[in-house]
Amino acid sequence: xxxxxxxxxxxxxxxxxxxxxxxxxxxxxxxxxxxxxxxxxxxxxxxxxxxxxxxxxxxxxxxxxxxxxxxxxxxxxxxxxxxxxxxxxxxxxxxxxxxxxxxxxxxxx
Amino acid sequence: xxxxxxxxxxxxxxxxxxxxxxxxxxxxxxxxxxxxxxxxxxxxxxxxxxxxxxxxxxxxxxxxxxxxxxxxxxxxxxxxxxxxxxxxxxxxxxxxxxxxxxxxxxxxxxxxxxxxxxxxxxxxxxxxxxxxxxxxxxxxxxxxxxxxxxxxxxxxxxxxxxxxxxxxxxxxxxxxxxxxxxxxxxxxxxxxxxxxxxxxxxxxxxxxxxxxxxxxxxxxxxxxxxxxxxxxxxxxxxxxxxxxxxxxxxxxxxxxxxxxxxxxxxxxxxxxxxxxxxxxxxxxxxxxxxxxxxxxxxxxxxxxxxxxxxxxxxxxxxxxxxxxxxxxxxxxxxxxxxxxxxxxxxxxxxxxx
Amino acid sequence: xxxxxxxxxxxxxxxxxxxxxxxxxxxxxxxxxxxxxxxxxxxxxxxxxxxxxxxxxxxxxxxxxxxxxxxxxxxxxxxxxxxxxxxxxxxxxxxxxxxxxxxxxxxxxxxxxxxxxxxxxxxxxxxxxxxxxxxxxxxxxxxxxxxxxxxxxxxxxxxxxxxxxxxxxxxxxxxxxxxxxxxxxxxxxxxxxxxxxxxxxxxxxxxxxxxxxxxxxxxxxxxxxxxxxxxxxxxxxxxxxxxxxxxxxxxxxxxxxxxxxxxxxxxxxxxxxxxxxxxxxxxxxxxxxxxxxxxxxxxxxxxxxxxxxxxxxxxxxxxxxxxxxxxxxxxxxxx
Numbered sequence: 001x002x003x004x005x006x007x008x009x010x011x012x013x014x015x016x017x018x019x020x021x022x023x024x025x026x027x028x029x030x031x032x033x034x035x036x037x038x039x040x041x042x043x044x045x046x047x048x049x050x051x052x053x054x055x056x057x058x059x060x061x062x063x064x065x066x067x068x069x070x071x072x073x074x075x076x077x078x079x080x081x082x083x084x085x086x087x088x089x090x091x092x093x094x095x096x097x098x099x100x101x102x103x104x105x106x107x108x109x
Numbered sequence: 110x111x112x113x114x115x116x117x118x119x120x121x122x123x124x125x126x127x128x129x130x131x132x133x134x135x136x137x138x139x140x141x142x143x144x145x146x147x148x149x150x151x152x153x154x155x156x157x158x159x160x161x162x163x164x165x166x167x168x169x170x171x172x173x174x175x176x177x178x179x180x181x182x183x184x185x186x187x188x189x190x191x192x193x194x195x196x197x198x199x200x201x202x203x204x205x206x207x208x209x210x211x212x213x214x215x216x217x218x219x220x221x222x223x224x225x226x227x228x229x230x231x232x233x234x235x236x237x238x239x240x241x242x243x244x245x246x247x248x249x250x251x252x253x254x255x256x257x258x259x260x261x262x263x264x265x266x267x268x269x270x271x272x273x274x275x276x277x278x279x280x281x282x283x284x285x286x287x288x289x290x291x292x293x294x295x296x297x298x299x300x301x302x303x304x305x306x307x308x309x310x311x312x313x314x315x316x317x318x319x320x321x322x323x324x325x326x327x328x329x330x331x332x333x334x335x336x337x338x339x340x341x342x343x344x345x346x347x348x349x350x351x352x353x354x355x356x357x358x359x360x361x362x363x364x365x366x367x368x369x370x371x372x373x374x375x376x377x378x379x380x381x382x383x384x385x386x387x388x389x390x391x392x393x394x395x396x397x398x399x400x401x402x403x404x405x406x407x408x409x410x411x412x413x414x415x416x417x418x419x420x421x422x423x424x425x426x427x428x429x430x431x432x433x434x435x436x437x438x439x440x441x442x443x444x445x446x447x448x449x450x451x452x453x454x455x456x457x458x459x460x461x462x
Numbered sequence: 463x464x465x466x467x468x469x470x471x472x473x474x475x476x477x478x479x480x481x482x483x484x485x486x487x488x489x490x491x492x493x494x495x496x497x498x499x500x501x502x503x504x505x506x507x508x509x510x511x512x513x514x515x516x517x518x519x520x521x522x523x524x525x526x527x528x529x530x531x532x533x534x535x536x537x538x539x540x541x542x543x544x545x546x547x548x549x550x551x552x553x554x555x556x557x558x559x560x561x562x563x564x565x566x567x568x569x570x571x572x573x574x575x576x577x578x579x580x581x582x583x584x585x586x587x588x589x590x591x592x593x594x595x596x597x598x599x600x601x602x603x604x605x606x607x608x609x610x611x612x613x614x615x616x617x618x619x620x621x622x623x624x625x626x627x628x629x630x631x632x633x634x635x636x637x638x639x640x641x642x643x644x645x646x647x648x649x650x651x652x653x654x655x656x657x658x659x660x661x662x663x664x665x666x667x668x669x670x671x672x673x674x675x676x677x678x679x680x681x682x683x684x685x686x687x688x689x690x691x692x693x694x695x696x697x698x699x700x701x702x703x704x705x706x707x708x709x710x711x712x713x714x715x716x717x718x719x720x721x722x723x724x725x726x727x728x729x730x731x732x733x734x735x736x737x738x739x740x741x742x743x744x745x746x747x748x749x750x751x752x753x754x755x756x757x758x759x760x761x762x763x764x765x766x767x768x769x770x771x772x773x774x775x776x777x778x779x780x781x782x783x784x785x786x787x788x789x790x791x792x793x794x795x796x797x
Binding site: 012014028033062063066068 | 682
């Protein structure tokens with residue numbers, strides 16, 4: 001093959017026609033109130049880990065719900081399970097459970 | 110598809126007395142296209158078109174690569190207009206989409222900011238002693254072919270019909286971004302459902318493919334292509350289009366922009382080499398034509414006179430469907446019979462058969 | 463003083479205004495351009511947030527009008543205003559002691575947003591089409607199939623400089639939520655996505671319905687505006703948006719794309735303004751005297767407003783303005 005000096009870029013788009021939604025559906029069965037998230041970002045604003053690392057809890061669970069799982073499992077390791085996010089959530093989402101269930105559904109993914 | 114909205118977007122296209130503004134790169138990419146345009150407009154249609162050796166590149170590639178400042182390119186444009194004025198013409202016929210975008214953008218800037226126009230006039234006068242009148246009409250060369258499409262259709266030697274099946278040939282039309290994405294009113298059919306190339310295909314007997322990524326940019330993008338390390342996203346855009354159009358089994362692609370026609374053609378080779386993926390019938394690629402080449406084939410011009418041997422993807426499957434009588438042995442011979450060499454065989458280009 | 467009141471438009475605001483004026487001793491006459499009273503509500507199936515059938519609002523109003531013996535002129539399209547009333551197409555003048563303009567709004571023409579292909583692609587619909595399908599009792603794709611995936615797009619014709627609409631049409635957010643729920647009830651296995659820029663739940667019970675749509679009906683809300691729609695080879699619709707909450711482009715193919723169309727100022731507003739000395743606001747709706755104490759007054763003697771002629775409003779607000787304007791008109795007429 002000729003050396004072109006570049007490779008063909010892969011699309012960045014979230015493709016809902018091909019993404020595997022099964023882990024996402026399992027997560028929402030376990031923590032159904034996560035569906036009511038309105039992305040206020042309160043959880044991320046108060047997050048102990050998010051203030052020290054690039055951990056963005058709101059973004060991570062939104063990605064899972066879109067069927068995007070790459071690196072999410074590893075990101076969840078940054079959570080200290082302090083529980084402050086649960087106190088601030090205006091929708092009453094059990095955010096600590098979300099962290100643990102994401103690890104569980106993605107652990108064998 | 111009920112593509113009727115194009116009738117709401119009409120622009121004036123001059124009917125005669127054109128001053129031809131050539132592209133800097135098309136003469137290398139598709140060396141027969143501009144010659145074919147002059148022949149079609151001048152000889153077939155009997156219109157007055159002036160091919161002025163004194164005009165220059167519009168410097169649009171430099172402009173879009175942050176090398177040529179806007180003030181400079183506006184002065185270059187002013188010089189083109191001065192040459193046109195001196196030659197006694199008022200209707201610009203622009204060969205290139207990038208240039209067309211540059212001309213329309215410049216004229217709109219002068220329209221909005223007359224002080225800038227005055228400054229450019231002053232710069233041009235100081236540098237060259239020339240003065241100019243603004244054109245009465247600026248049309249892209251594809252607008253002009255569109256304008257005369259019925260007349261070209263009446264002279265057709267070949268209709269865009271598959272002679273083996275009797276079905277209309279399926280054409281993908283690809284419009285250069287700077288044709289109407291800068292000023293939708295400047296494009297026949299506007300920006301979402303442009304009709305300039307679709308109208309040619311339909312007028313000459315073919316059917317137009319509307320595929321999901323029809324409106325997507327080819328990926329040329331100037332600095333995306335010019336910088337080798339960035340070509341990965343340039344080619345990815347073309348690939349996205351090929352993947353999207355492939356299920357519709359197009360017989361050909363026609364484009365009205367130098368960069369688009371070039372890259373939709375050449376990237377098929379690149380994708381074949383890098384990923385082993387080919388598109389089109391029998392995996393031999395989808396032939397890509399300029400609008401002049403398409404018009405030339407319809408009018409019965411010799412494909413090698415049109416420069417079709419310079420394409421990456423072999424055009425022979427399309428010529429066979431059209432019923433074009435061509436000499437395979439003459440593919441790499443120029444008019445005086447000199448052999449110009451042939452490319453190495455590749456997945457989308459068989460070289461000399 | 464003349465007790466006759468010319469009411470332009472027989473939608474919910476006009477009917478309510480007529481009923482309330484009649485109770486106060488006025489003699490209203492309703493000028494309705496269509497053949498039947500009811501306005502836009504005639505084409506609606508059920509009302510947010512309670513899913514009340516539109517007929518349960520319309521019928522009592524129509525019966526009230528009939529029972530009270532209020533004069534109704536149907537097929538009477540008003541061209542412009544006259545000194546003491548309105549001029550009908552054909553030139554007939556209908557005059558009285560006061561005029562109430564209840565001519566409502568126009569539905570945004572989704573074809574203007576060409577990138578969505580409404581009127582070109584088979585499976586692109588509007589919220590108005592969906593209500594019609596609900597009324598007909600059959601919702602299906604253009605090919606006659608059961609939709610498995612439906613996308614709703616909020617803010618079509620609203621908050622969009624490209625169509626000259628800076629305003630929010632207000633009621634479309636909740637309409638999108640309502641229709642998403644109704645679709646889910648009709649097609650329980652379908653996936654439904656609502657693409658929004660903001661979700662503006664301004665009325666009582668609206669936010670609660672939104673929450674139920676998420677929690678109980680599994681409607682997916684994606685914050686991002688669809689940039690374009692195209693038809694796939696099998697006649698479905700490919701859409702592109704950004705999922706702004708994760709900062710990545712998103713694409714998907716759906717069986718139906720429903721454009722949640724907004725409200726725009728009525729096409730007669732300019733004629734009314736020119737002939738009646740009134741003002742059309744920047745957003746294309748009529749400008750009331752002010753937004754507080756004079757919100758059903760025009761600032762011109764004897765000319766009043768009620769309903770969506772002055773701004774996007776829901777049915778309840780339009781009905782309330784019918785009562786409010788009656789009080790103002792009665793006071794003006796000394797009743």
